[in-house]
Amino acid sequence: MRVSNRRIGLAAALVAGLLAVLVACGGGSVGTNGTGSPVLVGLNVGTVSGLGSVIVDGTRHDDSAAKTEISRNGTDVEVGDVRLGHRVSLEFGTDAAGTQVLQRIELLPSVSGRVSERTADTIGVLGQTVTVNSDPARGPVTTFESPLSGLADLQLGDAVDVHALTQRTGSGPTDVRLVATRITRRSALPGVRVSGAVAALSAAGSGGARSFRLGALTVELPSAAALQPQGIALLDGRTVTVFAPESAFDPATLVLGASLVQVMSVGTAGSGSAGVASTLGRAGLVGAWTGSTFELDGVGLLVQADTQIVSPGQALGDGAYVQATAVLDSSGRWRATRIERLGTAAAVAELRGTLDDWSATAGTFRLRDTVVTLAPSARIDLAACRAPSLADGLYVEVRGASTAQGLTASTVVCAPEPAGTKSRLERHGLVLTADAVARKLTMRHQAGGAVLTVTWSDSLYLREPLTMAALVALAGTSSQIEVEGTLSADGLQMAARKIKLRTTRH
Incomplete structure (x- = not known):
């Protein structure tokens, strides 16, 4: 279900003094402000490399209590769905016991718009040059959302979400490219x-109108456009997200009229400025490396004698995929405290979930909405399940390499299906009854099988093209749905987080 609520943006939270970015070893610290209520003071930004507990750049986080959201206009949010290759921010808080808890996952597409330019190996979207990566040694491999299999499948005018790493390729304002981590074609474009x-x-x-550049794009900021958080300065080097209606973009001149600009807490910061955090952590591609300075995902950083550099066997330079932590020094510049080359280890993808759509002939199956292909030398361990072979319904843990179409598995290990409210499981079957008002449906996997009662809340995600009306209309038909959520101890009730139409390839 796509739910629209008033969005308290990250920048607004910053200016209110609620956020200090504290990222180290994949996490942040938290506080309760003396009230017992969670106060967000932790943030991590990176690329999703695994699911079944979300994994970001190789670090696993329990996402059982986290909301997943995306904003299309900078003001409202809708429920989102995390996929391999998504760029995300992870926001942390504490529970009543003082334990760090992942509270919110925000999807961060680098650009959402229509393809207005294309070459043999790039596309242009809102004046941004987008390229792809097929080499895991150079960072996350670009994954294409089905039915896409590569850039050649995209046409001029297609609406897309592009999640990407930003890399500076020169000193000029247009010397920037986006290296895509995931590309999705959209059926509609509510805004850019x-x-x-x-x-x-x-x-x-x-009248106060201004303009600036984002790559080849000229952004016009009329005096009526909103700037968030209120009172923050718009400066060269600061990282921003620009929102506008689709009609505000002119593909001929590459000019976009902004309706809202959110200024984030990274960039060339002025010391003591409102909305500027004192530390940051981010993974991305090194650009404009000089040995004493570099740019990472749009953020300029200093490298000094005390900066810890972890890059076994290789010197750092342009194009290296790294995780960096930094502090804001007294002059208002970001000073890197640690830079770690992530290398091919970060390219390993991991999935945990319920196996579906198994084809022994093709050696493929689906897991967590990802097509998994067995490598010729894949190790398959079914001992814990006492199963003779792979089959639909087995709970498995998969490791392998991301590809343009999904994941090539090097290991598949069957495991007992986990119990408890922290484990997301999948069930599919026919809808028997459905009530949108009561937020409940019943379903059965096979004739004569047990009836599963499924309930949901406002955080339910309905995968397009499924709508709530269409879901209710499925009751009594032969169309199957797939539900992801947490299962009760008796296996007869499920609290759904996601529902989609079930499709099979075999």
Whole structure:
């Protein structure tokens, strides 16, 4: 279910003093402000490399209590769905016992818009040059959402979400490219958004209008456009996300009229400025490396004698995929405290969940909405399940390499299906009854089988093209659904987090 609520943006939370970005070893610290209520003071930004507990750049996080959201206009949010290759921010709080808890996952597409330019190996979206990566040694491999299998499947005018790493390729304002981590073709485009570091910011003209560059895109900021958080300065080097209606973009001139600009707490920060955090952590591609400075995902950083560099056997340089932590020094510049080359280890993808759509002939199955292909030398361990062979319904843990179409598995280990409210499981079957008002349906996997009662809340995600009306209309038909959620101890009730139409390839 897509739910629209008033969005308290990350930048707004910053200016209120609720957020300090404290990222180290994949996490952050937290506090309760003396009230017992969680106060967010932790943030991690990176690329999703695993599911079944979300894994970001190789670090696993329990996501059982986390909301997944995305904003299309900068003001409202809708429920989202985490997939391999998504760029995300992870926001942490504490529970009543003081334990760190992942509270929110925000999907961060680098650009959402229509394809307006294309070459043999790039596309242009909102003035951003988008390329792909097939080499895991150079960072996350680009994954294409089915039915896409590569850039050749995209046409001029297609609406897309592009999750990507930003890399500076030169010193000019247009010398920036996006290396996609995931590309999805959308059926509709409710608005456009684009993120990047501000360049060539103009002085305010008559009436207060300004403009700046994001790559080849010129962003016009009329005086009526909103700037969040209120009171923050818009400066060259600061990272922003620009929102606008689709009609505000002119593909001929690459000019976008902004309706809202959110200024994030990274970039060339002014010391003591409102909305600027004192530490940050981010994974991305090194650009404009000089040995003493570099740019990472749109953020300029200093490298000093005390910066810890972990890059076994290789010197750092442009194109290296790294995780960096930094502090804001007294001059208002980001000083890197640690830079770690992530290398091919971060390219290992992991999935945990219920196996579906197994084909022994093709050596493929689906797991957590990802097509898994067995490598010729894949190790398959079924001992814990006492199963003679792979089959639909087995709970498995898979490790392998991300590919353009999914994952090539090097190991598949069957495991007992986990119990408890922290484990997300999948069930599929026919809808017997459905009530949108009561937020409940019943379903059966096979004739004569047990009836499963499924309930949900506002955080339910309905995968397109399924809508709530369409879900209710499925009752009594031969169309199957697939439900992901937490299962009761008796296996007869499920609290759903996601429902979609079930499709099979075999």
